[in-house]
Every structure is written in C-alpha cells, then in structure tokens.
Amino acid sequence: MADPDPIIEVRGLVTRFGERTIHDGLDLTVRRGEVLGLVGGSGSGKSVLMRTILGLLRPSAGTIRLLGADLAALSREKLVALRGRTGVLFQDAALFSTLTVAENAQVPMRERFNWPRSLLAEMACLKIALVGLPEDARDKYPSELSGGMRKRAGLARSIAIDPEVLFLDEPTAGLDPIAAAAFDELILQLSRTLGLTVVMITHDLDSLMRITDRVAALINGKAVVAPIDELRRLDDPWLRQYFGGPRGRAALEAGHLAG
Template sequence: MADNGTSAETILRVTGLRTQFGAQVIHEDLELTIKRGEIIGIVGGSGTGKSVLLRTMVGLIRPAAGQITMLGKDITALNDEARTALQKRIGVLFQDGALFSSLTVAQNIMLPLREHTDLPPALQLEIAEVKIGMVGLPPDAANKYPSELSGGMRKRAGLARALALDPEILFLDEPTAGLDPIGAAAFDQLIGELRRALNLTVVMVTHDLDSLSAICDRIAVLLDKRVRVGTMASLRQDSEPWIHEYFHGPRARAALDHLTTGGEQQ
C-alpha cells in the first residue's frame, strides 16, 4: 500500500491475552507487538498453543481475557459489520490450504472478491489470474479442483485466495510443513517477494528453521504460556534451556550454518 516508509507503526498488539479450554490454560498474560512490514515467526514445542495463538489473532477463538488490537481496532469488541470489514484486511492461509473442495482454484480465489466487492466477473477473473501467477501456480491450475492438486499446489492456491483482497496482514499456519525442501525454499522466497511487492506484514507459525532464518525478521518463542520475542541472533544467545536447544540442536546447526560462517540474512 502507499505507506511503506513508516516501519515503526504497530499493526497488531496483543496485551494480557489469556486463552483457555475448560480448565486448561493455554496462554496467560501474553504480550506481543507486531509492526507493519515485518515477518514474524511463531515457534514453540508441540502443544504450546502456536496455532491457538494464530487462530485467536484472526478471531476464530475468543480469548478468555486480554486485548487484541489489529489495525487500530480491538477485535474482541467489534460488532459483526466492523469485524467483516476488518477481516477483509487480513488474509489467512491454513495448513493444508483449506480450499473449498467444490470450487475450482480460480473460483476459490474469486470468492472473496465476489463476496466483498462489486467487481465485474471479467475483472475478478483477471485479478485471480494475476494472483495465480504471483503465487507461482501454472495457468492450467485455474480450472482444477483442489483434489486434483498436490499438497504444495494447494498451499499456493490457498495463499492466492488469502491474497485475493490484498490484505495488509497475512497469517500463515505452518506454510512449509509437508513440502519438499526445494518447494519449501521456493515458498519462503515467495513470501519474501510478496512482502516486498505488497508491503505485507506476515505472521507465521512454523517449525521450519530454514524459514525462520531465511525470511523472518523476528521470532516469537512460546514458552510457559507467554512469548519471548527476539531476532534470530538474540535468541541464539538466550540461555533458556528450550530456546537454547531449539537454536543449537543438530537441526538448527545445519540450518543456521550460514549465519556463523558470515552469510547474512536478507
């Protein structure tokens, strides 16, 4: 969008968040601030509530307490109309794309346009074609149904749908899980490119250390129902056992080699 210079603007702020299912408390007093234009990765062990945090931020789960201010509005205190208006400004990619199985890829991408704008159908299709190209799908994927696509293609199609309305914030749930290393690297690169081209803010839950080091500006680690936020470099210095294990384990060493050998991240 127009304002790409104001990198300090806060686009999403979570304060005092508590989520719980029954008696089980997932997050307690969680604080997180995300700035416009950054890519932030959310990591954490299994069951620490990474996806729950993402789903809470996009408004699918109601927090038990706390405030989530997105694009200047408290999402827990919105009426339906305002919520829909806000929803148009965010895009969400679910783990397996979550494409509507009865629609073709092109129809999936056109659905938000059809619902939320009065664009003529021809223009809707043209925009869908652009998005299909942008996420790196071949043109002939447009008329295929989700069941005819591979997992990686479904993710790309899901991303194209998430981008249909040119959102300001993009939420990704494990975008590279289940992709081969080449596909995963290409996906990372794609996210980075789209961020640059569209000035997106990206919030992604991931387990993929390569993604974290390649494209994430900051990393939020879920620990003891809270997050600890830092850059890759600062978290690598952290002495907390889990974080240390995470960023210094055998897998981390392989993924982060280039950092220690002098290679610089973008």
C-alpha cells in the same frame, strides 16, 4: 520505547480451556511490514494465538488491537469487516475441492465485492500469476495439483482481496526442501512487493533463517520476541533444545545461523 506503527498489539493475553491455561499474560507487538515467525512446542498455543488475534476465539483476559481496532469493542459486523483486511493460509491450504483454482481465488472477492464475472476472472488470474502458478493451473481442481501447487493456490486465495496482514500456518509443512525454499522466497517477495505484514507459524528452521525479521517463541504461556540470532543465544531450556537439536545444528552448519 514503543514500537513504531504497530499493526498488531497483544497485551496481557490470557487464554484458558477449562482449567488449562494456554497463554498467561502474553504480550506481543507486530510491526507493520515485518515478517514475524511464531514458534513454540506442541500445545504452546501458536494456532490459538493466531485465531484469537483474528477474533475467532475470545480470550479470557487481555486486549488485542488489530489494525488499530480493539477487537473487544467491535460489533460482529465490524469484526467481519476487519477480518476482510487480513489473509490466512492454513496448513492444508483448505481449498474447496469442488472448485477450480480460479474459482477458489474468487471466493473472497465474491463475498466482499459485487463485481461482474469478467472482473472476477481477471483479478483471479492476476493473483494466480502473482503466486507463480502457470496459466493452465487456473482450471485445475485441488486434487490435480502437487502439494506445492496447492499451497500456492491457497496463497492466491489468501491475497485475493489485497490484505494488509497475512497469517500463515505451517506454510512449508509437507514440502520437499526445494519446494519449501521456493515458497519461502515467494512469501518474501510478496511481502516486499505488496507491503504485507506476515505472521508465520512454523517449525521449519530454514524458513525462519531465510525470511523472518523477528521470531516470537511461545514459552510458559508468554512470548519471547527477538531477532533470531539473539533468540538462539538466550538461556532457556526450550530454546536451547530447539536451536541446539539435530535440525538446529544442521542449519547452523549450513551457515543459516552463522553470525
């Protein structure tokens, strides 16, 4: 049975770099409004998959539909316009070091809209407040922010033009447990408040437990997709090691995987 209202559909995806095959007939459906975790071992192609879905990389074979559009059928202009309906938070936040937090948040708005400076400033303030940064953060530069604040500033920029889909690449990497938990709650809150669909690459088991509806594990070039409680019970060597290793056992003992 087909998933209702898919926002991303990947069918038969093959991705190769030279003689190395990363994805080999990968299928993936992301449902509108869900938070999907994306996990896999080193070199399994998590970031490659994200970039391919965004149309930044061209697959060797297969089809990708994003927000109802077949990427292969789009002109460059239409592909750029489609990307404007998505937001991306990279692992290091990728902020412009010479711009303030407010100016960083305005970058996507300036690229897409011909708004007056007063409206740009007003909208930037709104996004900054949405991600939980204090007012005095607006005029600070990335170098003046803590790691958690930089993540939030990057998130403010990624939601600047009200995307329908938000892609997160290791959003809690480098954060202490308290800051990571707070960031998880922020993602969940924004997803519910703004109606975002979220695709999140992560190694953080606690994040997976807290906020994902389903998890896609990239194994042997394909995606195994299920709610986390089902996924951890599958008879696969990588999944057994991932969920049964020290961090997985710690999460289980803490009650995150109970059930």
